[in-house]
Amino acid sequence: MSTNQQARQKKKYNWAPYVLILPSLVYLAVFFAWPMVRGLTLAVWNDEANLILQVEASQNSDEAGKLPQGTAVAILDQQGNEVPVDELDEGNLQTEIWYQITGLGTDGAPISGWVPEARIRVREENDAGTPTGGSVRTKLGSDADPLTTIYAAENEASEIVGQLEARTEVTIDGLTVLEVWYLVRGVDEDGTTVEGWSPSRYIQVFEEGTNGRVDRGNSGALTSEYVQKMVNDRFFWPALGTTLLLMVLIIPIQFILAIIMALVIQANLKGQGLFLYVFAIPLAASDLAVGIVWFSIFTTNGYLNTILQGLGIIDAPVTYLSAETRYWIIIAIVLAEVWRATSIVMVIVVSGLQAISSEVLEAAELFGAGLWQRLRHVILPLLKPSLQVALILRTILALQVFAVVVALSGGDIVTVLARETYRQYFDFRNLNVAASFAGFILLISMVSAVFYLRTIRTQEEVGA
Amino acid sequence: MTVTTQKTTQPAQASAEVKAIHRKMLRRRRLSKGFTYLVAILILLWIVVPIWFIGSMALTTPANVRAYPKGVLPFIEFSLETMRFFLSSEGIVPGIINSVTVAVITLVLSTIIAAPAGYAISRYIFKGRDTYRLSVLMVRAFPIVVLAIPLVVVFINFGIFDSIYSLALMHTALTLPTTILIIGSVFASVPYELEEAAKVFGCTPIQAFRQVVLPLVLPGIAAAAIFTFVMSWNEVFAASVLTIQNRTLPAQVFNTLSQSSQAYQFAGAFFMLIPSMIFIFFIRRYLFNMWGQVSK
Numbered sequence: 001m002s003t004n005q006q007a008r009q010k011k012k013y014n015w016a017p018y019v020l021i022l023p024s025l026v027y028l029a030v031f032f033a034w035p036m037v038r039g040l041t042l043a044v045w046n047d048e049a050n051l052i053l054q055v056e057a058s059q060n061s062d063e064a065g066k067l068p069q070g071t072a073v074a075i076l077d078q079q080g081n082e083v084p085v086d087e088l089d090e091g092n093l094q095t096e097i098w099y100q101i102t103g104l105g106t107d108g109a110p111i112s113g114w115v116p117e118a119r120i121r122v123r124e125e126n127d128a129g130t131p132t133g134g135s136v137r138t139k140l141g142s143d144a145d146p147l148t149t150i151y152a153a154e155n156e157a158s159e160i161v162g163q164l165e166a167r168t169e170v171t172i173d174g175l176t177v178l179e180v181w182y183l184v185r186g187v188d189e190d191g192t193t194v195e196g197w198s199p200s201r202y203i204q205v206f207e208e209g210t211n212g213r214v215d216r217g218n219s220g221a222l223t224s225e226y227v228q229k230m231v232n233d234r235f236f237w238p239a240l241g242t243t244l245l246l247m248v249l250i251i252p253i254q255f256i257l258a259i260i261m262a263l264v265i266q267a268n269l270k271g272q273g274l275f276l277y278v279f280a281i282p283l284a285a286s287d288l289a290v291g292i293v294w295f296s297i298f299t300t301n302g303y304l305n306t307i308l309q310g311l312g313i314i315d316a317p318v319t320y321l322s323a324e325t326r327y328w329i330i331i332a333i334v335l336a337e338v339w340r341a342t343s344i345v346m347v348i349v350v351s352g353l354q355a356i357s358s359e360v361l362e363a364a365e366l367f368g369a370g371l372w373q374r375l376r377h378v379i380l381p382l383l384k385p386s387l388q389v390a391l392i393l394r395t396i397l398a399l400q401v402f403a404v405v406v407a408l409s410g411g412d413i414v415t416v417l418a419r420e421t422y423r424q425y426f427d428f429r430n431l432n433v434a435a436s437f438a439g440f441i442l443l444i445s446m447v448s449a450v451f452y453l454r455t456i457r458t459q460e461e462v463g464a
Numbered sequence: 465m466t467v468t469t470q471k472t473t474q475p476a477q478a479s480a481e482v483k484a485i486h487r488k489m490l491r492r493r494r495l496s497k498g499f500t501y502l503v504a505i506l507i508l509l510w511i512v513v514p515i516w517f518i519g520s521m522a523l524t525t526p527a528n529v530r531a532y533p534k535g536v537l538p539f540i541e542f543s544l545e546t547m548r549f550f551l552s553s554e555g556i557v558p559g560i561i562n563s564v565t566v567a568v569i570t571l572v573l574s575t576i577i578a579a580p581a582g583y584a585i586s587r588y589i590f591k592g593r594d595t596y597r598l599s600v601l602m603v604r605a606f607p608i609v610v611l612a613i614p615l616v617v618v619f620i621n622f623g624i625f626d627s628i629y630s631l632a633l634m635h636t637a638l639t640l641p642t643t644i645l646i647i648g649s650v651f652a653s654v655p656y657e658l659e660e661a662a663k664v665f666g667c668t669p670i671q672a673f674r675q676v677v678l679p680l681v682l683p684g685i686a687a688a689a690i691f692t693f694v695m696s697w698n699e700v701f702a703a704s705v706l707t708i709q710n711r712t713l714p715a716q717v718f719n720t721l722s723q724s725s726q727a728y729q730f731a732g733a734f735f736m737l738i739p740s741m742i743f744i745f746f747i748r749r750y751l752f753n754m755w756g757q758v759s760k
Contacts, residue, residue, distance in 0.1 A: 020584035021596060023577045024644055031637035032603055032611065039614015257507075264504045267497070277748050278508050281515070284691070284740035286698035288714050292733035293518045299726070301532035303517050309533060317532060339514060351752045365489065371496060400607050403700045403718060410722060418609045418701065425613060425705060438610040445607055 040442075042226075042435035049221035051214045053196025057081055057181040064196030066188060071214045073186035075205065076195070080155055080178030094180040094200035098154040103136065103170035106147075111162035112173070113150035120170065131172045138166040154178060186214070230436040235420050243416045245330065247398045250337045254394060255387070257338065258345035259375075265346070266353050283343040291407025294336035295321070298328065298408070321408060329414045336404045341397065345390045352386025353379070392452050396445045417441050515737065521726075522547055522734030529727040550731035553724075559716035562628050566703075566712055567696040569632035574643045574692045577636070579685065582647030587656065597645075604641035611637065612702040619706065626708045634706060635696040643692050650684030650750075651677070687750035690743050697739055 046069075053064040057079045067073065080096045097117035105111040115136075124133035136148050147163035154176045164170070180200040188194050204215040230236055261279050269275065282290070297303045298320045305317040320328035356379065364378045380387075402418040409415075415423075417437060425434035520536040521529050525543045528535065550556060584590070585597055615634050616625065624630040654677055662672035703715035711719065717732040724732075 014590065017584035017588035017590040017593070020580035020588075024581040024600075024640060025596075027577050027640060028600075028603060028637065031615070031633055032606075035614040035618045036606075036611060037614075039617055040610075042614070042617065260503060261507055264500055264507065267500045267504075269497075269501060269504055273748075275504050275508060276751075277745060278511050280744050280748055280751055281511060281741055283751070284694040284698070284744050286700070286714055286736045286740070288698075288700045288718055289518075289733040289736040292729050293514045293737075296518055296521055296726075296730055296733075297514065301530070301534065303534050306533035339511070347751050354752065366485070368485070370492075396607060400609055400701075402609070403714075406718070407721065418607075421609050421613065422701065422705070425616070431613065431617065434613045438607070438613045441607050442610045 039435055040439050042432050043439045044222055044224070044227065044436075045220055046217075046223040046225065046432075047220045048216035048218070049223060050217040050219045051198055051202050052217075052219055053184065053194055053198050055196060057183070057197040061197070065192070065194030066219070067184075067186045067194055067214050067217075068189055069214050069217050071186045071188070073184040073203065073212050073214060075182045075184055075203070075210050075212055077183035079157075079181045079183075079197070081181050081199070082154070083177055083179040094205075096178045096180060098176050098178060099131070099134075099172050100154075100174040100176075101134075101150070101170040101172055103164050103168045105162050106165055111150055111164060113152055113161040114154045114158075114176075115148060115150050115164075116156075117175075119148045120172070122172070131175065133169070133171050136164045136166050136168045136170060182212070184212070226432040226436045229430075229433050230424075230440065233420070233424075233433070235415050235423070239415045239417050239420045242330070242414055243399060243401070243418075246333060246337070246401060246416065247395060249330070249334045250341075250398055251391070251394055253334070253338050254342045254345055255390070258342050258349050258390070259383075261342065261346040262349035262353055263375075265350050279346060280343050282340045283347065285340055286403075287340060287401075288403035288407060290336050290340040291404035294332050294339070294404075295407050298332045321413075323413045326414060329409045332408050333401070333405055333414070336408065337398070337401060340404070341394065345394060348386050348390040348393075349383060352383045355386075356382045388452060392449045395448045395452070399441050399445055399448075515741075518730055518734045518737070521730035522550075526725075526727045529730060546727045546731045547735070550728050550735065553728060555711060555716045555720075556713070556732075559711055559713040562707075562710055563697055563712040563714070566628050566632045566635060567693045569629070570635040570639060570696040571689050571693045573632065573636040574639045575647075575685065575689045578640055578643035578647050578688075581644045582649075583651050585644070585648045586651035600641045600644055604645070608638060608699070608701050612705045615702070616705055625706070626710060628707065628710050628712070631703060631706050631712070632696075634702055635699060638699065638702070639692045639695050642695070643688055646688040646691065647681075647685055650681050650688065653684070654680045684750055687747040690747050694739060694743050698736070 048069055050066045050068055051071075052066055054061045055064045056062075058081065080098070083093070083095065098114050099117060099120050100112070100114055101120065102110055102112045119137055120134045121137050122131040122134040124131070126132050139146055139148070146166060148166070149160055150162050150164060152159040152161050155178070181197050182200060182203055182205075183195070183197050184203065185193060185195040202214060202216055202218060203212045205212040265272065265276055265279065295302075300317050300319045300321075304320070305314065308314045309317065319325065321332065360378060360382070361374065364374045369377070400418050401416055402422065405414060405416050405419055418441065421434050421437035421441070424430045424437060516536060517534075520540065521534075523537060523542055523544065523546070524535075524540050525545050526549060528540050528543075529546055585593060611634070615630075615637075619625040619627075619630045658676050658680075659672050662676040663669065667675065698714065699712075700714040700718050703712045704718055707715060713732075714736060717724075717729070717736070721729065
């Protein structure tokens with residue numbers, strides 16, 4: 001394509017490419033970038049870190065202060081407040097129901113007003129289950145006021161409109177669900193005493209009803225708690241160590257084998273089609289399946305023992321995949337990963353080789369360069385960009401080894417970072433720590449990619 | 465090593481010295497050819513033998529699976545009993561149906577979204593093209609593990625957790641970058657001059673695309689789609705994390721791994737390997753086209 005043509009195209013269609021890439025950009029933004037940002041904040045952000053206390057028992061009132069999650073508090077007072085319907089099914093919510101009733105007072109005049117649920121026995125309900133009628137309960141205890149007080153609004157601080165005798169028939173005209181608010185006092189991180197109102201759902205109340213602790217907060221804060229939990233996890237260091245060890249063992253073997261495979265493919269052998277097909281099969285093989293394949297070889301009644309015993313090298317089957325023979329598990333994982341993931345490197349190397357002109361190789365051969373010399377001085381230097389890409393790709397993929405490890409070790413004897421992410425999520429249900437692990441894997445991936453890009457470029461510059 | 469023999473025999477009036485060099489080269493080439501065959505066959509065995517082992521285990525009786533020492537087909541009894549046992553195990557048939565459904569949705573979504581983008585990056589020079597290519601590459605290199613956990617949170621919030629459709633959405637996000645780059649290189653392999661020529665002969669741009677470009681790129685796009693299918697079929701981490709009741713085949717096998725018999729595991733592994741063997745056969749021609757460009 002000449003520059004002229006390019007320029008013309010650019011003028012004519014400059015909006016078209018943007019329209020064409022738009023769907024993919026939108027898709028990746030919605031299902032990749034956004035979840036990624038949201039998810040990774042989980043690792044460093046605690047949604048429930050602080051409880052904001054209010055000056056009055058109302059969401060609209062001013063902030064009285066903050067108490068961190070877990071602070072012990074004294075409960076000084078209680079009050080009911082109307083709750084929005086969509087918050088009714090929240091956990092740890094203490095509610096009170098108030099009925100709006102009408103009944104005949106002691107003087108025969110009807111009294112209408114609000115009364116707490118505890119004072120009314122419901123006797124009639126409509127089809128939807130809403131109470132429509134009932135009677136006033138008898139008060140127990142000899143010193144109690146036998147009359148039940150009726151309020152003007154749904155709280156005990158409101159005006160008293162009258163009193164009803166026990167067992168008075170009433171109609172229930174309406175009801176309100178109130179959430180209990182507590183006036184609490186606690187000491188915050190700075191040592192200052194904070195007093196204020198909070199809805200019951202944030203406070204865990206102890207048995208005596210006058211003490212509690214901040215169960216969860218309603219405002220978030222940055223935290224290193226999850227990262228610390230990850231680092232202090234007993235599997236963290238073994239997982240990191242094994243992951244790095246596997247990388248160091250697998251990648252060099254893979255690259256040597258891949259270059260050999262690529263040279264074989266490029267050698268124009270008879271049956272080249274067959275070789276290419278077979279060499280490429282692992283490219284599409286499931287990692288879990290490959291793990292099981294190598295398990296069938298290394299398991300105690302497996303093929304390796306069969307072969308070794310058949311050759312007379314061992315007398316009885318050896319157990320390879322056990323806690324006492326960790327190194328055998330590592331060897332099995334390395335072989336399985338080399339088997340599975342070398343093909344992709346080979347394909348990248350072959351495409352790199354195809355780009356090297358045959359004249360260059362011919363010239364080298366004509367001047368008497370042997371295979372090794374050609375490899376060392378001609379092929380490898382020209383392959384550098386391809387190898388760089390393959391190296392980055394393989395390193396990042398090596399950090400994700402997962403199913404192969406679980407298939408060969410059960411996932412506990414030998415563990416890797418991806419396995420720990422899964423454990424935190426699946427076994428411990430700890431999304432935040434799982435997100436920390438995921439973020440950590442991402443961090444190593446990026447650091448190693450930058451490292452490769454830098455070192456290989458530096459060499460080129462030095463060479464030039 | 466790719467030199468053809470015709471070229472080396474060409475210089476007829478060359479000096480004795482050059483002829484000697486040629487003879488030496490020829491001898492060395494014959495020798496190295498033999499060596500290359502040896503290496504090729506060794507690597508072939510390295511790949512084929514494990515598949516042969518697992519195939520032998522999957523296609524024999526459960527008694528042979530438990531036996532020690534182990535035999536290989538055709539020296540042990542051929543039987544579909546182990547395979548039948550695996551396929552009739554709980555969750556396997558639904559798992560296969562789920563896997564295929566997820567992979568097909570992924571393939572369709574991924575190809576529909578990626579085809580225009582691939583066309584754009586191969587046919588147009590536009591501002592931000594390199595940035596776009598680079599960000600797509602970066603997405604491709606992102607660890608699955610890193611994406612799976614965040615998506616769980618988002619899907620739970622949206623109430624579409626534990627559904628094969630949400631899994632397909634995630635697999636599309638995973639495969640999209642690869643598909644875009646592969647389709648881009650497929651379009652790049654069709655010279656723009658062909659399209660230009662069609663226009664010169666009176667085709668509208670859309671006609672030129674449909675009648676000239678499309679027939680040439682369809683096989684390549686089909687190869688890319690098959691590859692997308694295989695990536696989704698194999699994916700186990702996200703599938704295990706995002707689904708609980710509606711597991712795909714790899715997720716089902718993975719989650720029952722510790723409680724399952726060897727017969728079940730071996731038959732499962734072989735069953736999961738079958739698509740890779742079939743699909744690679746069909747797309748082997750396009751492999752270097754696909755990945756060569758992707759890596760650059």
